[in-house]
Amino acid sequence: MARFLPLRVTELRRDTRDAVVVTLQPRPEDAGAFDFTQGQYLTFRREFDGEELRRSYSICAGRDDGVLRVGIKRVDGGAFSTWANEELQAGMELEAMAPMGRFHTDLDGAVAKHYLGVAAGSGITPVLSIIKTTLAREPKSRFTLIYANRSVNSIMFREELEDLKNLYLGRFSVIHILKSEGQEIDLFTGRIDAEKMAALFENWIDPESLDAAFICGPEGLMLTVADSLREAGLEDGQIKFELFASSQPGRAKKKAVSRDSAQAGEATEAVVTLDGATRSFRMPKQGETLLDAALAQDMDAPFACKAGVCSTCRAKVLEGEAEMAVNHALEDYEVAQGYVLTCQCYPLTDRIVVSYDE
Amino acid sequence: MEMKIEDYLAQGGQLTSPGNVPPRYRGELMRLMASFVDSELAGAAGFADTINDAPGIRNRIAAAKITQEKLDHAGRVLEVMGEFGADTARYDTRHDWAARMARDADLDAARHGDDMRLSVFHYPIAGYVDAVVLNVLMGLATVVQLHEMGRVSYAPLADAFREIAPREAAHVDLGLKGLRQIVGDDAGRQKAAQSVAYWLPKVEASFGQAGSARFEKQARLGLRHTENETLREDWAGRVADAMSPLGLG
Numbered sequence A: 001m002a003r004f005l006p007l008r009v010t011e012l013r014r015d016t017r018d019a020v021v022v023t024l025q026p027r028p029e030d031a032g033a034f035d036f037t038q039g040q041y042l043t044f045r046r047e048f049d050g051e052e053l054r055r056s057y058s059i060c061a062g063r064d065d066g067v068l069r070v071g072i073k074r075v076d077g078g079a080f081s082t083w084a085n086e087e088l089q090a091g092m093e094l095e096a097m098a099p100m101g102r103f104h105t106d107l108d109g110a111v112a113k114h115y116l117g118v119a120a121g122s123g124i125t126p127v128l129s130i131i132k133t134t135l136a137r138e139p140k141s142r143f144t145l146i147y148a149n150r151s152v153n154s155i156m157f158r159e160e161l162e163d164l165k166n167l168y169l170g171r172f173s174v175i176h177i178l179k180s181e182g183q184e185i186d187l188f189t190g191r192i193d194a195e196k197m198a199a200l201f202e203n204w205i206d207p208e209s210l211d212a213a214f215i216c217g218p219e220g221l222m223l224t225v226a227d228s229l230r231e232a233g234l235e236d237g238q239i240k241f242e243l244f245a246s247s248q249p250g251r252a253k254k255k256a257v258s259r260d261s262a263q264a265g266e267a268t269e270a271v272v273t274l275d276g277a278t279r280s281f282r283m284p285k286q287g288e289t290l291l292d293a294a295l296a297q298d299m300d301a302p303f304a305c306k307a308g309v310c311s312t313c314r315a316k317v318l319e320g321e322a323e324m325a326v327n328h329a330l331e332d333y334e335v336a337q338g339y340v341l342t343c344q345c346y347p348l349t350d351r352i353v354v355s356y357d358e
Numbered sequence B: 001m002e003m004k005i006e007d008y009l010a011q012g013g014q015l016t017s018p019g020n021v022p023p024r025y026r027g028e029l030m031r032l033m034a035s036f037v038d039s040e041l042a043g044a045a046g047f048a049d050t051i052n053d054a055p056g057i058r059n060r061i062a063a064a065k066i067t068q069e070k071l072d073h074a075g076r077v078l079e080v081m082g083e084f085g086a087d088t089a090r091y092d093t094r095h096d097w098a099a100r101m102a103r104d105a106d107l108d109a110a111r112h113g114d115d116m117r118l119s120v121f122h123y124p125i126a127g128y129v130d131a132v133v134l135n136v137l138m139g140l141a142t143v144v145q146l147h148e149m150g151r152v153s154y155a156p157l158a159d160a161f162r163e164i165a166p167r168e169a170a171h172v173d174l175g176l177k178g179l180r181q182i183v184g185d186d187a188g189r190q191k192a193a194q195s196v197a198y199w200l201p202k203v204e205a206s207f208g209q210a211g212s213a214r215f216e217k218q219a220r221l222g223l224r225h226t227e228n229e230t231l232r233e234d235w236a237g238r239v240a241d242a243m244s245p246l247g248l249g
């Protein structure tokens, strides 16, 4: 089960107008837990108005930098990122889980490979970690970065990338693509689309020389670049993705509770939504789980273990109350938001509204 | 400018972390992973006896290797489930994975009991020859399924399946080696032919129904790409190629 550990903010540096770079230090006894692989991310938690939010941020340090560091770009109206940009300060404490993620390939000091990174905006963070670690640990390998931004001012880690170019002369090159600023070379202006990728492959990067590619940016960019790479002959296994899009509950609409828990009736009117379709049926309060009741109605509800262990059957109670017999899979904050394991769930109220779609 | 996750998936996009995953996708993905994990756990539990039944140390080692790697594969996918909150320590202890139904039970392809194993893994293995035949037939099915699953839109799972695939393919090769020894004499060939007749329809049923509604749903999410029917044909072709040289076609 997820365990959160404290991290102290030892330094907070403003990188661009909209982004901060935060250096973090674990307690000595947690140092091992925060030993990371290049390209991994940390998941933080913080309460906003009494509601816990969790957000992930990629580590931008290399494995050999000896620090833990993330870069957080402010999203308009975003709860966590705005807080991090405006209120977070050195000396404060954050809570995070041990690093996760598989946005990396195995490194081998003996090989001479050519890697491509394609990043847009804050998508540079994990790619920077990969670049630094790869160049340090594979002394014969090269790295090319295509980095898309709105304008020069919004480029995160601009100086750091320049320094890397000087440090690894001839092994690291950066192509900046700027959306709204003209550059000497036309090709480097505008947005990355299939045409631009084709031109880049024609004139600047030989796709046949590429051993692996790392893409991190918004959905459209990921699709375009992956298509171009496949067309240029790369296999699926050579293309690694990291998507920042969040499907996490936002600053949540709490459930419309009637918190007068157990009600007297023996049966419940259950209203269950699955795949956009809603079905109402009556079920007993005891003896049958909500999942089994839904399955008996021929609803194709998801489940696997039926033992409260795997969380496949998770759904959200939008109205009414229920209790779970066993719960080995949901955390307190999920339960607080109304999530239940339907395979373990018995209604308490005379009416219960549940959705598998939220 | 922001693209909806559903559109992104429909265009072949990949999700990369639990944070990206919308609720309904989560349910389908977890179910898919549980089905693989439970089948590997049940498969390994059933195959474990073969270590004792196999004739000769080489064959015992092959059986032990297959058993050990199937458990390892279950563990790898369970690890991905763990990132979504599944209790990985408790997962395999909740259940008797070696439990089997009667050899002549008549199960349809749907799930039975309290786990997600494919129904073929509810049937008991009857001795060494039977185990080798099942290993080859089901192994070929696994190779076909893993090829399909290597394309799933959840990238960490696709990676895991791509790593697993060559090792499952090697299990088929080990099985074919064993089978070649078995069909070396008439008694062995006859026994093997009986096992093929027993397992063939059961493995075939594991590909699911043609035109299934679940396929449509999973395809929209990028969790499936090839129709059940096409996968089944692919498998049948591989079975014919493997079996006819052994006189078991």
Ligand SMILES: Cc1cc2nc3c(=O)[nH]c(=O)nc-3n(C[C@H](O)[C@H](O)[C@H](O)COP(=O)(O)OP(=O)(O)OC[C@H]3O[C@@H](n4cnc5c(N)ncnc54)[C@H](O)[C@@H]3O)c2cc1C
Residues within 6 Å of the ligand: A041, A055, A056, A057, A058, A059, A070, A071, A072, A073, A074, A075, A076, A077, A078, A079, A080, A081, A082, A122, A125, A126, A243, A244, A245, A246, A250, A251, B002, B017, B019, B020
């Ligand atoms: C694996 C992973 C790694 C990540 N790494 C980084 C990183 O290194 N640096 C970084 O800055 N961010 C990163 N993110 C994104 C980050 O986790 C948050 O989603 C983002 O900071 C917004 O959170 P919020 O609480 O500020 O906004 P919320 O309050 O959740 O959202 C507010 C509004 O912004 C929209 N929105 C949410 N996320 C985004 C987004 N990424 N882009 C555009 N609009 C959005 C929402 O739809 C909503 O309308 C990562 C995400 C994942 C899943």
Ligand code: FES
Residues within 6 Å of the ligand: A302, A303, A304, A305, A306, A307, A308, A309, A310, A311, A312, A313, A314, A329, A341, A342, A343, A344
């Ligand atoms: S089905 Fe596994 S927790 Fe409910």
